[in-house]
Amino acid sequence: MGVEITKILKKSQAALLERWMKNQLADMGLREDLMSNEDLRAESEELINALVKSLNEKNLSEPGSSDFDHVIEILGGISISRARQGFSPRETGLSIISLKEALIELLQESVTDPKELVDISLKLHRLMDSFVITTFETFIKGREEVILRQTDEISEISTPVIRVWEGILALPIIGTLDSARTQVVMESLLTEIVESGSSVAILDISGVPTVDSLVAQHLLKTVSATRLMGAECIISGIRPEIAQTIVHLGIDLSEIVTKATLASALLYAFKTLRLEVRKPAVKTSF
Amino acid sequence: MDRIPILRMGPFLLVTIQVDLYDRLALDLEADLVKMVSKTGAQGILIDISAVSIVDSFMGRIIGNIGVMAKLLDAETVVVGMQPAVAITLVELGLPLKGVFTALNVERGMDLLKSKIQLFEQDETDPENDSDDHITE
Numbered sequence: 001m002g003v004e005i006t007k008i009l010k011k012s013q014a015a016l017l018e019r020w021m022k023n024q025l026a027d028m029g030l031r032e033d034l035m036s037n038e039d040l041r042a043e044s045e046e047l048i049n050a051l052v053k054s055l056n057e058k059n060l061s062e063p064g065s066s067d068f069d070h071v072i073e074i075l076g077g078i079s080i081s082r083a084r085q086g087f088s089p090r091e092t093g094l095s096i097i098s099l100k101e102a103l104i105e106l107l108q109e110s111v112t113d114p115k116e117l118v119d120i121s122l123k124l125h126r127l128m129d130s131f132v133i134t135t136f137e138t139f140i141k142g143r144e145e146v147i148l149r150q151t152d153e154i155s156e157i158s159t160p161v162i163r164v165w166e167g168i169l170a171l172p173i174i175g176t177l178d179s180a181r182t183q184v185v186m187e188s189l190l191t192e193i194v195e196s197g198s199s200v201a202i203l204d205i206s207g208v209p210t211v212d213s214l215v216a217q218h219l220l221k222t223v224s225a226t227r228l229m230g231a232e233c234i235i236s237g238i239r240p241e242i243a244q245t246i247v248h249l250g251i252d253l254s255e256i257v258t259k260a261t262l263a264s265a266l267l268y269a270f271k272t273l274r275l276e277v278r279k280p281a282v283k284t285s286f
Numbered sequence: 287m288d289r290i291p292i293l294r295m296g297p298f299l300l301v302t303i304q305v306d307l308y309d310r311l312a313l314d315l316e317a318d319l320v321k322m323v324s325k326t327g328a329q330g331i332l333i334d335i336s337a338v339s340i341v342d343s344f345m346g347r348i349i350g351n352i353g354v355m356a357k358l359l360d361a362e363t364v365v366v367g368m369q370p371a372v373a374i375t376l377v378e379l380g381l382p383l384k385g386v387f388t389a390l391n392v393e394r395g396m397d398l399l400k401s402k403i404q405l406f407e408q409d410e411t412d413p414e415n416d417s418d419d420h421i422t423e
Contacts, residue, residue, distance in 0.1 A: 183374075186370075186374055187370060187374070190370030190373055190374065191370050193370075193390065194369075194370060194390070197390055197391070198390075199390060199394070221377045221378070224377045224382040225370075225373040225374055225376075225377045226373075227382070227388060228365075228368050228372075228373040228376055228377065228382065228383060228388055229368055229370065229373050229388065229390060230365075230366060230367075230368070230388040230389035230390040230391075230394065230395070231390060
């Protein structure tokens with residue numbers, strides 16, 4: 001009986017692929033905009049080849065067998081690539097489940113004895129179900145990777161250190177300031193201070209949605225570290241709501257120079273560096 | 287035994303720490319500096335820690351202490367050239383070195399010290415003469 005299934009599969013491998021393709025194409029969820037028919041066929045063929053090659057009577061009832069490593073690898077590849085292409089979990093899962101249906105249909109036609117059919121279908125079900133679960137797991141993993149990468153990107157792009165003037169650095173902070181962000185902000189700011197030899201740093205917090213005691217503490221730390229480096233740190237972009245919160249929370253920012261806008265912070269920085277910005281005298285050309 | 291040299295330059299004392307400070311060395315430096323300030327009547331101390339890559343809470347406290355002690359002896363302390371990692375460590379340790387001034391490099395540290403001295407001695411006729419006195423002392 002066990003020999004039978006491998007035989008059936010080997011014999012009708014092409015038919016299986018056709019059936020599966022038909023099932024997948026009939027599926028409402030198929031997204032031709034995300035993936036072409038040819039790609040789908042190539043992928044399906046690879047998976048069926050690997051499955052037929054590794055399936056035998058013994059490992060049919062052991063989904064965890066190492067014989068299926070290659071199949072699982074291919075499944076993982078498929079689901080990760082689909083996660084990146086933007087398929088929904090339902091679409092990805094259904095396409096693997098439709099392979100199971102194709103397999104069962106094939107068996108129904110080839111196996112005549114009902115008892116045998118039930119027996120073999122059950123085993124096949126179990127095996128395919130475990131494959132589907134693996135697919136889902138990898139799909140979620142793929143999505144998580146995407147999310148992690150985006151988180152990294154966000155924290156990187158949101159902490160640029162800008163040289164606004166000779167000796168003046170500005171650092172606009174956008175988004176919530178947590179411990180990890182503070183570390184990144186502090187490091188990039190201090191490194192830039194050393195590299196550019198700046199003596200004034202402006203920390204603009206207009207992009208920080210809320211300031212609680214923890215965020216304030218992080219700000220104070222950054223200011224202290226800047227001072228230790230021998231530069232002065234100004235905090236700018238304090239919105240009225242934030243000023244209210246700071247006072248209500250009883251946070252003491254009196255040791256820090258704070259300004260309402262980046263412009264006034266810049267003006268203060270110019271004064272510290274004894275610079276002056278002036279309009280040139282109007283030329284009288286006539 | 288290792289000692290960190292203290293150089294005299296006009297009314298200022300210069301200390302460059304070129305090795306990683308261990309506790310004994312730091313304590314010696316503290317004692318030497320205070321003695322030196324009282325002996326020479328120096329008005330400013332410049333400590334260059336650009337070569338220091340590791341600090342602990344003890345080191346941080348010693349530097350802070352030097353600042354406070356010098357202040358008691360009427361001298362200003364400027365710490366220059368602190369590395370970013372060292373600054374972050376000190377802040378995380380809760381040692382913001384309140385008693386000392388800081389500057390990015392030796393040049394700016396010197397400027398800062400000079401401006402501080404001038405600030406305190408505005409009523410005196412010429413601060414340069416004052417420094418010459420110390421050298422010939």
